[in-house]
Amino acid sequence: MSTTPIKLLTPGRHRLTLDVDDRERELWVFVPTHTAEPSEGWPIVLTFHGGLSNAPTMMRFCELNELGDTAGFVTVFPNGTGRLPSMKTWNAGMCCGYAQREDVNDVHFIEELLADLPQRVHVDPSRVYATGMSNGGMMAYLLADKLSDCFAAVAPVGGTMGNDTCHPKRPVPVMHMHGTDDQFVRWEGGVGSRSKSKLDFNSVDHAISNWVAANRASPQPLIEKLTPEVNDGTSIEKFTYAATDADSAEVILWKIFGGGHTWPGKESRLELLGPTTQNLDANSVIWEFFQRHRLPL
Template sequence: MKRSFGAVVAVAILTLGLTACGSSTGSEGGSGASSSSGASSSSSGSGCGANRLEPGSSTTVHLTSAGRDRSYLVSVPKDYSADTPTPVVMAFHGRGRTSDQMEKLTGFSDKPAIAVYPQGLTGSKGAAWQGASYASDADDVKFTGEVLDKVESDLCVDTDRVYAAGMSNGGGFASLLACRMSDRFAAFASVSGAYYGGTRAGCNTAGAVPIMEFHGTGDPTMKYEGGNGKGGEYISVPEYIDQWVARDQCSHEAEVDEPVDGVEHRVFADGCRNGSEVQQYRIDGGGHSWPGAPEGMGTGRDTPSLPATDLIWEFFQNHRLSEHQ
């Protein structure tokens, strides 16, 4: 199962050449429906055949969730067709950040997918997501389901290929979604994640969950060995990985390779239930950043030679929701 890093980059270059995101911005009103439960029996959402958002554009959409005005940024691929079910990547920003910043940080809008960047509500320490003590009292899991419902009604979504990723507090929230919404997302990724106690609610009953994690051993914000942060106590990255390996019932023996100098890539896939897997990139001395992101968008040492977005996208493409039910 050892992977070729050069092949990953080659695939990434090809996919980057297929689509591009426009820069137009607009707004659209609307209220979200309640989140549905269970995976759809069809691979396409209700929005197929409609054309409610312009291909090649990024648009801010508003909806009402629990009486509050909420929003998300949605980027539609330039070659999007209303008759072709398209995958979705939802990307959650870190504490104090915005959906616009998350789009620039990750570049998921350059992939052949509908990229969705939800905006967190302001808590005690800036915009944040459920699972950390500094977050607002909003039910962000419910909000996420409402956003997904709205995206599926506005666009032609492949409901078998819906994915979630996040950075820092957003990475912790993506992990919470892995516990609470494994019936709607096919795979998850967390980068420099904040694994506070609240991010593990519901994990004991989660389905089989493919998950990928990136973390620097020199992260000054969310320490690799765990600690006590602005949102409370958080577990170490090795403990976090061990928990997901156990939940997915994988063998604790990992296949290990070194895609770039100073990066250990571990893959737990043997014996995992329902085709799930756990992957980790341990970045020696790496800081609190999204590897491969534009310079200056993190703290501590960057890892420009490790393209996290490309690796996450390739990981996502290997998983379908129907395979893990």
């Protein structure tokens, strides 16, 4: 029986749905309008919202799709699950909420998304990446572990590992950004004073040490102190755990002194999230990091 082929998406914003595990799952796809499609296909950046949020809110929160429009990559904002349209979560190990309680298989959802997407846009399979905020950052970590053969690199923001260990099939370059004054997912781990879930989160050190080991990166980081360009009470240190050979991958940590549970470089509309540094532009730094890494095919 013949089937009607799916039409390629035109430049602009598109809301799509997929039926996965008896659930209708949502995602928003932004195809650049100001840049031409590369001959090898589009780089893809999956961007995951935080807990008790949703994909449209994440678009406004980080505005990564705006950079994609001019820099030349497709941004995909998947939606988690939950009882309310505006309050979704991801099952990223120990966190969070509805998705964890209902044992939603979000890794399978992303597998299905990645299988479906090439029917809709021309994808460069060597340049598929993931980033996310908070619970979404935890999801990026989980995908690097469980789908390491699909992602060229990941960049969690304000979210630590949701599992005790990681065992990726291949080293995956990781870049993590985190504020020292984050009161939701604390730098030191434990229960944040403003945490809605009241979960005992793993620390930033737990995530970095696990991935330095899994990636066989150098255990001794190069530490760089950035000179603040904006006097906003924040400062930045960058820790680079370099790849040691062709069979290893780097791990980078941006330590944001005085930073809250926010997206660096973007003003938060919610004061309760804490201070946002203007001494680091997360979007440009994430894209620069992603551009240096391709998946071996």
